[in-house]
Amino acid sequence: MIWRLVLSAAAGVVLSCGPVAAQVADTGPVKVGVLTDLSGYLSSALGPGTVDAARMAAEDFGGKLLGRPIEIISADHQNKPDIGGTIARRWIDQENVQVFTGMGNSSVALAVHSLVREKNRIGLYVSAATTLLTGKECSPNGIHWGHDTFMFGNAVPNGLLKAGVDTWYLLAADYAFGRSMADEMKKVIEARGGKVVGTSYHPQGTADFSSFLLSAQASGAKAIAILNAGNDTVNAIKQSREFAITEGGKRLVVGMLLVSDAFALGTKAAQGIEFSTVFYWDMNPEASVWSRRFFERNKSMPTEAHAGVYSAVSHYLKSAQSAKTTETNAVLAKMREMPVNDFYSKNLKVREDNRLMRPAYIAQIKTPQTQREPWDLYNITTTIAPDDAFRSLAESDCSMVLKKN
Numbered sequence: 001m002i003w004r005l006v007l008s009a010a011a012g013v014v015l016s017c018g019p020v021a022a023q024v025a026d027t028g029p030v031k032v033g034v035l036t037d038l039s040g041y042l043s044s045a046l047g048p049g050t051v052d053a054a055r056m057a058a059e060d061f062g063g064k065l066l067g068r069p070i071e072i073i074s075a076d077h078q079n080k081p082d083i084g085g086t087i088a089r090r091w092i093d094q095e096n097v098q099v100f101t102g103m104g105n106s107s108v109a110l111a112v113h114s115l116v117r118e119k120n121r122i123g124l125y126v127s128a129a130t131t132l133l134t135g136k137e138c139s140p141n142g143i144h145w146g147h148d149t150f151m152f153g154n155a156v157p158n159g160l161l162k163a164g165v166d167t168w169y170l171l172a173a174d175y176a177f178g179r180s181m182a183d184e185m186k187k188v189i190e191a192r193g194g195k196v197v198g199t200s201y202h203p204q205g206t207a208d209f210s211s212f213l214l215s216a217q218a219s220g221a222k223a224i225a226i227l228n229a230g231n232d233t234v235n236a237i238k239q240s241r242e243f244a245i246t247e248g249g250k251r252l253v254v255g256m257l258l259v260s261d262a263f264a265l266g267t268k269a270a271q272g273i274e275f276s277t278v279f280y281w282d283m284n285p286e287a288s289v290w291s292r293r294f295f296e297r298n299k300s301m302p303t304e305a306h307a308g309v310y311s312a313v314s315h316y317l318k319s320a321q322s323a324k325t326t327e328t329n330a331v332l333a334k335m336r337e338m339p340v341n342d343f344y345s346k347n348l349k350v351r352e353d354n355r356l357m358r359p360a361y362i363a364q365i366k367t368p369q370t371q372r373e374p375w376d377l378y379n380i381t382t383t384i385a386p387d388d389a390f391r392s393l394a395e396s397d398c399s400m401v402l403k404k405n
Contacts, residue, residue, distance in 0.1 A: 029071040036102040038076035042230040057313035084108035106130035106176040126308035138398035153184030155276035169221035173228035174201035227255040279304035286343035353398040360389035
């Protein structure tokens with residue numbers, strides 16, 4: 001088996017001026033490129049664990065595809081789309097990388113998404129959440145594998161609105177992911193008779209949320225939704241406790257809370273917080289077994305980003321094996337044709353807009369009294385069917401869907 005880790009810094013990345021690489025021939029190593037945040041605010045949720053999840057998928061497959069070694073290469077996109085796009089272009093032109101996964105950051109994912117379409121490669125977007133990937137920017141070459149902002153904006157507000165929580169304040173990150181999630185949540189709230197009484201946007205990496213939280217508290221909203229990710233989520237929740245927001249009777253809702261964030265907060269600080277997810281490490285016996293393997297290697301339980309990369313890379317390898325080639329169009333056809341099956345995906349299908357249709361779950365952080373072990377953090381309270389979790393095709397603005405209709 002061949003594993004190679006490539007770490008890129010801004011100073012070391014240059015735009016390739018060489019000729020456009022031809023479609024990868026069925027010779028030499030099969031290269032899977034993992035672009036992820038290895039050093040920034042998402043690194044605890046993504047980071048080296050994302051790379052190791054891809055490596056585990058290759059190992060479990062046997063280390064070879066069609067007699068060729070599988071090579072996992074990786075780089076730090078630093079949450080900058082220009083850096084992510086430049087790395088991806090160099091990987092195609094100089095490294096003959098066939099498939100890209102990871103991303104995490106929506107802006108980076110969109111930059112790579114455009115490139116894989118141009119170069120006819122494959123993008124498997126696991127933890128990037130923008131709905132543009134299966135909406136206006138949809139592409140035959142890119143499959144959205146995990147959560148998205150429609151799911152985050154739809155799942156928890158739906159239930160709370162039915163319970164009479166009808167006024168909301170949205171605190172969102174000021175980049176593609178946060179703005180998309182705020183837009184989706186506002187649509188859901190207003191469509192169901194609720195009202196968004198205020199919205200604030202903060203820069204990523206914000207250390208002090210006090211002014212945003214004071215505005216939210218003063219708004220009179222019954223629920224405050226924190227719509228960001230990684231360390232920003234952890235810091236916003238910690239500071240919300242300092243202002244006793246929930247003690248004042250308001251509901252604190254988090255758009256995306258990964259298990260690494262919940263662990264960093266602890267059940268005392270995070271207890272009762274409601275959120276949606278597509279994966280939890282102890283959701284079933286198979287997931288628990290795989291997750292404990294991951295823990296032995298990485299000393300933390302996997303986030304949905306880690307599980308999703310394993311799932312996506314595994315399905316790619318199975319599909320290429322079935323197609324008996326790594327040629328892009330043949331593999332993509334097999335990926336859409338074959339059901340996705342792994343430790344947390346059961347007979348899932350890729351829809352016409354290249355959205356992988358999987359169930360979503362509403363979860364709540366446990367109390368310290370009900371926690372059995374350090375990573376025992378979630379109660380899964382509700383399962384949401386795929387057709388209810390994600391935007392319907394009737395609402396789609398994906399060109400592949402519109403052409404079909």
